[in-house]
Structure formats: C-alpha cells, structure tokens
Amino acid sequence: MALKIIESCVNCWACEPLCPNQAIYEAKPHFLIDAKKCTECEGEFADAQCASICPIEGAILDALDEALNPPGSLTGIPPERMAEAMAELQAH
C-alpha cells in the first residue's frame, strides 16, 4: 500500500515536510514517494498527509491509481457546475 505522485505535481514542497515516514523526496522532474516507506499514513493520521495539503488536483494517486483529489475537488466546484458558476460570477 502506497501513494504515488505523478507528473502534474508542481514541486511545491507542501507535502514533503508533512510525511510522518519521510517517504516523499525531491526528484526531477517532480517529487516522488518511496513506496517502501509510505504507509498511506495509516495509524498515524486520519487522512493521508500529502494528499491533504497538495494543491494540485490529480497529482497524488492511491494504490488503485485513482486521484485522491479528483478534478473539481480542490476548487470546491464539481466540473459539471463550472458553466453555471461561471455565469454567476460574470453577472456582477
């Protein structure tokens, strides 16, 4: 069981200091998780720390390759509501 950082990572450093197991390391072109060290934070925190601070939707995947922060989840607006929200914002 381990999480994975993929290429959309912007190397912002937010996750690195939070990992209780020092599993995250700076690498080129983007940060990586050492699968041997990552415990998915189980037993340590209720939520995976890296995924809880990462600002980039889709940058961190779980063991099933599913995004922990799927599209729309961080802007607070699900994609299907984008159009509606846009109209609302443009109205003022």
Add this chain to the structure above:
Amino acid sequence: MELKVLGQAEPEAPKGGCSAGSCGSTDDQLSHLPEDIREKVHNHPCYSEEAHHYFARMHVAVAPACNIQCHYCNRKYDCANESRPGVVSELLTPDQAVKKTMAVAANIPQMTVLGIAGPGDPLANPERTFATFRALSEQAPDIKLCVSTNGLALPASVDELAKHNIDHVTITINCVDPEVGAKIYPWIFWNNRRIKGKKGAKILIEQQQKGLEMLVERGILVKVNSVMIPGVNDEHLKEVSRIVKQKGAFLHNVMPLIAEAEHGTFYGVMGQRGPKSSELQALQDDCAGDMNMMRHCRQCRADAVGLLGEDRGAEFTMDKIEDMEIDYTAAMEKRAQVHAAIEQELAAKQAKPQAPALVPLESLGGGSKPRPVLMAVATTGGGVINQHFGHAREFLVYEASAEGVRFIGHRKVDLYCSGGDTCGDGESVLGGIINTLEGCEAVLCAKIGYEPWEMLEEAGIQPNGEHAMEPIEDAVMAVYSEMLEMGKLDAKTDDQETQATA
C-alpha cells in the same frame, strides 16, 4: 505595548478620505508618530510613501509551500496577486538567499529591507524562512527584515518572529466573515487535515485576527493587504479596514484583483473581473479613516529586487551571483554612507519651507470650491518629474484640489493594463495607455513626442512638459492653478473633451 494609530481614540474609524487628515503627504503622518515607530518606517519603501522613491527592497523566494488555497492564486503558474515567482524563477535555499541578499545589498546600496513573501506562505515553511532570517540578522544587521503571510500559521510563529528582530509583518486579510471567506478560500490545511468552505475560512479568519493582535502587543508593525474582488468582498473590505485599524494595524493596502484567464486562477478562468482604477480609488478613499492607506504598492513578485516599480531581479540570478566578489564589510560601510546621504536629502527637503501647495480660497471668488482634478506623472523616482512620456512603464496619479495635492496611486502601462480596464487586442500601446489614464486630465512628463501629444489631447488629457525636473507636488499644484485661472475648474467634470481642446 500599544501602537499609536493616528486618532485611534475613536473605535469607529471615521470614513471618507481627507476628513481625518490621512490624505496628502505621508510626511505629515510620520511626524505624528512616536519616535520609535518613525525609526521603523522612515526608510521602509512600503511603509513610507516618501521613502519608496529613495530606498530599495528585495524579496528572496525561499518559501514554496502553502497551507491554504486562494481563488486568485494558481500554484502552477506565477500568481498574479500574491507575489509569487513564475515557474522560471529560482527557488532559493536559505544559504543561497543569504548570498543573494548580500550581493544585492552590496550592489544596490539603497537597499534597506529584505522580505520573504513566498512564493508560498513563508510561515508554512518555517525552517527555510527562519534559517534565512537567522543568518541575515547576524551577517547584515543593518538590513530590516520583514515577512508576508496569509496568517494561518501566524499565532504559532509570533514568538519566533519577535526573536529575529522583525519590525514589520504583512498579513493578507480579505475578509472577517466566513461567508465571504468561503467565496475566496476553497480550503485550508489545519491540524493535519484539509478543511473546506466556511469552516476553513472561519479558522483562517480567527488565526489572522489573533496573529494581528499578538503582533501589535509586541510592538511589531503590521500592514494588512487586502485584495479587492468586485462583487465578492469589495463592500466588505470597509468593515475589514475598520476592524484591523481598531486592532492597531499600522497600514492598510487595498490592492486590485488581477484575474486574467491565462493565469489559470479560479477567478481568472471563471471570468471574475478585477476592479477599475476608479473603483479601487473609491474603496481606498472609503477605507481611509484614521490610518494610512498604502497607495504605492506595486504587487511585487516574491523575487523582486530594487526600488518599488522597478525589477532588477534578472541582474542577480544565482549563476551571476556565484561570480560576484563581494567585500561585505566595505559594502556595509558604503550602505551606511548612501543611507546617510539620502536621509540628509530628505531632511533638507522637509526643512525647506514648503510653498503652501494650496490654492488660496480667496482667489476662488465668492462661488463654490473648484473641483478636484486627477493628473498623471511620469517619474523614475526622487519625487520629481523626470521621465519621457514614452519611457514610462507606469504613471503616478495625483489629485489636486482646493485642499492640496494628494497621491492617489500608480497605474501600470505598456505591458499591462490594470485589471478591469478594457484594452482590446487591436489597440495600439498608446491607445492602451490612454485607456489606463482614464479620468486624468493632464499628464506631466519631462518630454513627449508629437504623435502621443496629439492623441492625448484628442482623448481629453492635456500633455504638459513644462515642469521637467520640478518636484511633483509643486508642479501638479501649478498646473491646477493654471487650470483654475483659465476657468476650467468650474466646468462640468465629465465634459473633459471640450475643456482639454478649448
């Protein structure tokens, strides 16, 4: 210790621009301040309007991580509002930052202030931020240190900040109401979890206010930055201003939202517009109560170098610095000399009996007061009109009225159009400039070419090159007096066209 804020006795900040004497020259305001506070602000380009013409600052980008998300920031790109370097800028280690600071301070002896402003939140990167401060307070004790923060981690950092002898802290506060906050901040990271919406905004607001109070208690000067987002927090910012002043913030800086679609921010993508210059100015006037409003902020990047309004960052990239030979002791002496010379110049300027920059009211005839007029000025600094119209990348805007001359703000031209101003693709650069100068009735510059002269006149903006090398305030007042004599000031404001060509 309680910080003296001008006229703080009233908990309710008086509204409305000049009424509380907070317009006009910042000198006046500085002279009301206790000596220890004057000492802290007189050479800080962001805290003193006067100082920003003479003293330089720099930011080092050592703090990449952030603990909140703002809708005007896109972590993938350069953040337009909150001073973030772009993907091409260098993120520095604390060691590199110290090296860079020493190199810049040796080459730009006017430098007085080193700030850490990101690109993320400095206090979300406490180790990197404090390592930099620690080293600099030892190696360059004459440089003032300051930091900008979103405030979430501020209460936890105040003691550490105080230890490093930091005189100035900027907190970005966009709201004091979680309902409003939820429209600006989609989430925060707090106590090991991501907290969304109103709940997150509430925690952020509490931490910001607590941090503000703690800093004021310790005698650290606080500047509050607010981003004006039309339809989201514009009205609300008056309340924010009132509260932060009441709590002892020293300076309030209301900045316009910058939200271009291509920045990829939430607001940019969603078509949220930024305020027009006139809307920003009106809000700044509404917020100007018993405290200084900062009107000369340039929304600098997290790696900006030099005087406000100029960016010499490219001269000091890490590879260039590696090759620079720097004698730190000599540099510090030189700095001391240059600073002393500037202080002298400023003192001489203040000692000089100021020609009363007022239109004598008797000369107005029995009638009403002449209307105020906005004028744009091209200057490279030093408080004088010394720039060619065509070389100006920004204009300083002043308002002349029967009360005197006051600085209103700066408007960027050429590369940018300030948010909200329409500047269609097909328009020439000159057309863009004219748009940006909307509302101004004159442009004062050192020189100006024939073609822009004609176009400006046509647009109702009178070019004027007669006051080259003169002090800005005097020249603005002189032009205002001329306009008054020519009877242009009793005419209707909105009919500039006819006045200018008359």
